[in-house]
Structure formats: structure tokens, C-alpha cells
Amino acid sequence: MQGQESELIERHAPLVRKLALQLVARLPSSVELDDLIQAGMIGLLDAVRRYQKMPQAGFETYATQRIRGAMLDELRSQDWLPRSVREKARRIEQAIHALEQSLGRAPRESEIAAHLELGQDEYLMLLQDAQGVQILHYEDFEYDGDGLEAVMRPDVVTANGADPLESLLGGNLREVLVQAIDALPEREKLLLALLHQENMNLKEVAAVMGVTEGRVCQLRTQAINRIRARIRDQGWDQRPDELVSMQIL
Known part of the structure; x- marks a missing residue:
């Protein structure tokens, strides 16, 4: 043995x-x-x-x-994530949440920047600084044929060996996560699909999308905060920093 x-x-x-x-x-x-x-x-x-x-x-x-x-x-x-990073991510998340409530749709970058009373370049810098906040392990989910819906893989076992649907997601969190991903702007859904479905690295994603690697990081941070805002809006805010998978990172 x-x-x-x-x-x-x-x-x-x-x-x-x-x-x-x-x-x-x-x-x-x-x-x-x-x-x-x-x-x-x-x-x-x-x-x-x-x-x-x-x-x-x-x-x-x-x-x-x-x-x-x-x-x-x-x-x-x-406690690897500095308090300053958490605070910056929270500012973005709260702005997205407020705008979604008032607009009834996913806000554009310019609208988020204006809500935060920041210029476009300042907001992009804030996104850059807020990198590192995670929401869930996207590797534990896969997209359906249309690339629009996250589906829990039946063969995944969580770190403690328990059933993932019960121990990680529980209740209707899976459904909320699916809705949050589906509500993302198409560009951000594509980015997450390339990163976590196609397993591309930042350089490869940047080449496909025709942007810089830094821009990929900014869009990923923005997508993560959109998902966090949607999950909080559905009442899953008791332990938001424990909802990890994202890296997402």
C-alpha cells in the first residue's frame, strides 16, 4: 500500500x-x-x-x-488579500449593484466610472488595483453548448470530499450563479469562457479578443464584481469572501 x-x-x-x-x-x-x-x-x-x-x-x-x-x-x-484591495473591490461591486437596481440592466463601464465620480482612466486603474478578489472556482463549472450557462460537473468532489452541490453551493446558489453569469455583457462572458472553458492563459485571451493582457485583467475583475453584486442582491452575502473557487481568480 x-x-x-x-x-x-x-x-x-x-x-x-x-x-x-x-x-x-x-x-x-x-x-x-x-x-x-x-x-x-x-x-x-x-x-x-x-x-x-x-x-x-x-x-x-x-x-x-x-x-x-x-x-x-x-x-x-x-489573509493574503490586502484590506485595500478588498475595499476597492467592494466600491466597484456596490456601484454595479446600485446601477443595476436603477437601470434594470448591466451598467456600462462609463456609467460605473461616473457613479464612482471617477474618470475613465481612473476607473480602469481601480479595476487593476482590485485584482485578486475571487468569487468561485470556475473550474468547477462548465458552459453548455451555447456558452451561456454554468453547469455543476457531476464528477467534481469538494476539498472535504462531500458532495459539491450540498457543501459548496447549497440551496439555490447554483441557480443564482447561473443567472449572474448569464447576465454578464457578452464580452465578459466570452472572456470567462476563454479563460475557464478553453483554459487559455491571459496572453492567448488577449490575442483572441484583440486587447492587452492588462485589459483582460480589468475585464475579468469587472466581471467578477458583477457576479458578486448579483449574488449579494439575491441574499447570499453572509460570507461573501468565502464563496471561492475564481480564482476567480
């Missing part, structure tokens, strides 16, 4: 590094890659020891969730 465990750990160690690199690319520079890898290896070891063959979940699927969960636990323990 010990030999089998060692073999699984050695075979999937590259997966830990891959997931850590994906995560750290979306986080502030203060987050150390080695810390995430170390936490991820602990998650992998836990996955190896707990895994039992399931008809709908292979070991790599199970291990991925354990590894990612261990990394998120490490981030929470470090």
Missing part, C-alpha cells in the same frame, strides 16, 4: 505545480508559489489516503479538488 501511495504522489506532483501556477498568476505578488505548492502537496497526500474508486470521479478529479482546497486553506490562513 505504501508503494502505491508513493507512486500516486510522484505521478501527480506535476499536477500540484500546475494548479499552483494557475492560482498564483491571479494573486498579488506577495503570495509565494512555494507556499502554494507545499500546501498542495499536503492536499495530494490527503487525497491519496482518502480516495476510493468512484464510478463518476477518477483519482485526478478527486485529487485536483483536494489540492485546490488545501491551497485555498493556505491562502485564508495567510
Whole structure:
């Protein structure tokens, strides 16, 4: 048994590094890659020891969730997101929420900037500064054929091994999330689909959309805050910073 465990750990160690690199690319520079890898290896070891063959979940699927969960636990323990970043993200989110209520639609960038009494360039800088706030792991969702609806994958297992629909989303949060993503402007839906359905990196997404990598980051931050505003509007605001998956990051 010990030999089998060692073999699984050695075979999937590259997966830990891959997931850590994906995560750290979306986080502030203060987050150390080695810390995430170390936490991820602990998650992998836990996955190896707990895994039992399931008809709908292979070991790599199970291990991925354990590894990612261990990394998120490490981030929470470090309180990795500066207060200033949280405050900037909250300003954007509150502005979006207020405008959606008054306009009955997703507000344009210029409208959000005006509501915040900022120039367009100042607002774009605020989006840049607010990077890092997450909402959910988009990797745990996939789009339907039209790319408009997020669907929980049946073979995903959460970090603690429980059913994801019960332990992560619960109630009607999944439905609210679907609606929030569907309500995004088409450009931001495309961006999220490229990042999390097509697994493109920022450079590739920038090339497809004909913008800079910095602009991709701004649009992603704006999309995340639109989703957060919609979820809060539906009453899911008790522990908003614990609703993580996004990286999104």
C-alpha cells in the first residue's frame, strides 16, 4: 500500500505545480508559489489516503479538488488579500449593484466610472488595483453548448470530499450563479469562457479578443464584481469572501 501511495504522489506532483501556477498568476505578488505548492502537496497526500474508486470521479478529479482546497486553506490562513484591495473591490461591486437596481440592466463601464465620480482612466486603474478578489472556482463549472450557462460537473468532489452541490453551493446558489453569469455583457462572458472553458492563459485571451493582457485583467475583475453584486442582491452575502473557487481568480 505504501508503494502505491508513493507512486500516486510522484505521478501527480506535476499536477500540484500546475494548479499552483494557475492560482498564483491571479494573486498579488506577495503570495509565494512555494507556499502554494507545499500546501498542495499536503492536499495530494490527503487525497491519496482518502480516495476510493468512484464510478463518476477518477483519482485526478478527486485529487485536483483536494489540492485546490488545501491551497485555498493556505491562502485564508495567510489573509493574503490586502484590506485595500478588498475595499476597492467592494466600491466597484456596490456601484454595479446600485446601477443595476436603477437601470434594470448591466451598467456600462462609463456609467460605473461616473457613479464612482471617477474618470475613465481612473476607473480602469481601480479595476487593476482590485485584482485578486475571487468569487468561485470556475473550474468547477462548465458552459453548455451555447456558452451561456454554468453547469455543476457531476464528477467534481469538494476539498472535504462531500458532495459539491450540498457543501459548496447549497440551496439555490447554483441557480443564482447561473443567472449572474448569464447576465454578464457578452464580452465578459466570452472572456470567462476563454479563460475557464478553453483554459487559455491571459496572453492567448488577449490575442483572441484583440486587447492587452492588462485589459483582460480589468475585464475579468469587472466581471467578477458583477457576479458578486448579483449574488449579494439575491441574499447570499453572509460570507461573501468565502464563496471561492475564481480564482476567480
